[in-house]
Amino acid sequence: MKTVAFVPIRLNSQRVSGKNLRLLGGEPLMCHILRTLTRVEGIDEVYVFCSDERIRELLPEGVRFLQRSAELDRDTTLGREIYDAFTARVEADLYVLAHATSPFIRPETISEALAKVQSGEYDSAFSAEKIQTFAWFKGRPLNYALDNIPRTQTIEPVYIETSAFFIFPRGLWCGDHRRIGDRPYMAVVERVEGLDIDYPEDFAMAEIIAASRGL
Known part of the structure; x- marks a missing residue:
């Protein structure tokens, strides 16, 4: 069973300028997830999918560069367009889609989730954060009753x-355009491991965490 990991990268990030190449713990942000993926047991190949080949020289050992069309760097580009383009060019039985904005995810977490899917017990996997508090959705309590707190x-x-x-397996994406199937394994992560860098304040938090870990 061939398993390929890929990380879509674009360099013209809007919310945090130059985010993917911005230094975190002394190296570009994107290098953290890439190095993590190279340490995951069961992954055969790791790719960066980017339009700008200047990033080649920054890639950790064992990471392959695959150039994509610059048209996929538009602000209006949908994730499915990027995944379609990658899966059309690189065939695999299983794909691990990862993002540079999650620098603290552990290789052990990905390895465990991958093993669950490879075993056939689950048809896909994803990372999630558990929130155990009073939640609302569309103006109503989501997980409790107002008269029974x-x-x-x-x-x-x-x-x-x-x-x-x-x-996710190739058939799930190429057949149904879904990255989560009907029997997914949910890898529950703590807040730090699940930190997602979308805004400047997220990057500031990541810098504090990296410094506390001596990165």
């Missing part, structure tokens, strides 16, 4: 997808 320790938790990784 539980303790936070016993309230039904909700789970939020993080963008760290998704694992």
